[in-house]
Amino acid sequence: DFPDSRKCKDSKELFCHTAFHCSTSYEPRQGRGLIDLIKNDNYKKVLAPADNTAIEEVKRFGTGYLDRKYAYKGSRADGPLSFRLHHVKAGTVIVCEPTYGWRKPHNVIDLASEVEFFIDTHKVKLADPDGKVMKGIAKNCVVVTYNCPQGGHDLVMEPTVDGKDLYVSFVLWN
Numbered sequence: 001d002f003p004d005s006r007k008c009k010d011s012k013e014l015f016c017h018t019a020f021h022c023s024t025s026y027e028p029r030q031g032r033g034l035i036d037l038i039k040n041d042n043y044k045k046v047l048a049p050a051d052n053t054a055i056e057e058v059k060r061f062g063t064g065y066l067d068r069k070y071a072y073k074g075s076r077a078d079g080p081l082s083f084r085l086h087h088v089k090a091g092t093v094i095v096c097e098p099t100y101g102w103r104k105p106h107n108v109i110d111l112a113s114e115v116e117f118f119i120d121t122h123k124v125k126l127a128d129p130d131g132k133v134m135k136g137i138a139k140n141c142v143v144v145t146y147n148c149p150q151g152g153h154d155l156v157m158e159p160t161v162d163g164k165d166l167y168v169s170f171v172l173w174n
Helices: 049-061
Strands: 021-024 044-047 070-075 081-088 092-096 115-119 122-124 141-145 151-159 165-168 170-173
Touching: 021 081, 044 049, 081 170, 092 115, 092 151, 115 141, 151 165
Parallel strands: none
Antiparallel strands: 021 170, 044 070, 070 165, 081 151, 092 141, 092 170, 115 122, 115 151
């Protein structure tokens, strides 16, 4: 759960003191999407795996489906996935993959252990490797922090395993 705003005064909790920019690959959306931030075209925009089933179901019944949960998909063979983040202030980045329904497919990379993260050219570690900060908020996200000057920076993700796919659907930063 998000922190109680009444207890944020002296807190160092992630969501207490700063607003985040957010970009998504979901459609429809308002404002900038990940497509506006992506720096390379080696990752393809695809429907998130859980959305494929839902869309097929509504087609079968002849009804519409209002949104599309897209994600950027690639693998180690495709190289790194890079986004240009504008107006970075605090250096905290949250990267989320799409939800997968009841079970994550076996051929999908684990963001917490099978991806190396870089801000510009600096390798960074996860701020929350055990998922405690995001517990109860979003189990499909990881938190990366880096003390960087304010301004624009590149977020680079490099898969470290072969034969699995990396999916990214949201990036938040402050």
